[in-house]
Amino acid sequence: MFDKNDFEVFNDDTLSGRLELIRKNLDPKFEILGQDLLQSLEDEYHQKFFLKIAKHQRRTKNPPPDTWLAINQDKKGYKKTPHLEFGLWPDRYFITFSLLADIRDRENYYSILEKYQNKIISEGWGVSNDHTSSVLKDATEFDNVIKHYQKVKSSDLVIGFELLKNDSIVSSSDYDQLLKDKFMKLSQYLVLFNKEAAK
Structure with a gap:
C-alpha cells in the first residue's frame, strides 16, 4: 500500500495543491491503515x-x-492525551508516541517516564522534545529529553521510529508490515502510560 510515491504530495508548494494531493493520495491509505490498527489494538x-x-x-x-x-x-x-501517530515528513515516515506540552495532568507523567526509561532506551526508540521537528535523537539521549520535558513547560516528549525516504527498503520492497509492527510495538506505551496515570 505505501510506496515511495507517497512523498510526491510534498512536491506541491501551494496550500490548496498539497491539501488536494494529501486528500487524494494519502488519506485513503490512512483510513485503511487506521481501521486495521484500531482492530489490531482492540484485539491486543x-x-x-x-x-x-x-x-x-x-x-x-x-x-x-x-x-x-x-x-x-x-x-x-x-x-x-497520550497518543500515537503515523505519518510522513517530506523525507521520512514516522511512528511516534507523544506527550505534548499542554497534555492534561502533565506532571503525572514525569514519574511514569522515569519508570519506563530504561525499557525505552533498551528498545532503541528515537526520542525528541519537539513534535514539530522531523528529527529524532538517539535513545541514549532519553535521560536528557525527560529532564528537559520536566523543566521546560513548552517542550514535548516524543518517542518513536522513522523510516527514511531514501532507505533501500522504501525503494525495493513491501514495508507495510514493518510499519504496522513498529506501531503495534510502540502502542504498549500508550496503554501503559494511561494505566499508570489512572492509578
Whole structure:
C-alpha cells in the first residue's frame, strides 16, 4: 500500500495543491491503515481506541509540512492525551508516541517516564522534545529529553521510529508490515502510560 510515491504530495508548494494531493493520495491509505490498527489494538488490549486523520483545516496560507493519523484512548480528542501517530515528513515516515506540552495532568507523567526509561532506551526508540521537528535523537539521549520535558513547560516528549525516504527498503520492497509492527510495538506505551496515570 505505501510506496515511495507517497512523498510526491510534498512536491506541491501551494496550500490548496498539497491539501488536494494529501486528500487524494494519502488519506485513503490512512483510513485503511487506521481501521486495521484500531482492530489490531482492540484485539491486543481489549480496550477502546479512537482514530483521527489530520485535515489541516486551520491552515490558511502555508501548506502542511507533514501529515498523519493519530490514535488515542479518549474520544474527546488526542492532543491533550497520550497518543500515537503515523505519518510522513517530506523525507521520512514516522511512528511516534507523544506527550505534548499542554497534555492534561502533565506532571503525572514525569514519574511514569522515569519508570519506563530504561525499557525505552533498551528498545532503541528515537526520542525528541519537539513534535514539530522531523528529527529524532538517539535513545541514549532519553535521560536528557525527560529532564528537559520536566523543566521546560513548552517542550514535548516524543518517542518513536522513522523510516527514511531514501532507505533501500522504501525503494525495493513491501514495508507495510514493518510499519504496522513498529506501531503495534510502540502502542504498549500508550496503554501503559494511561494505566499508570489512572492509578
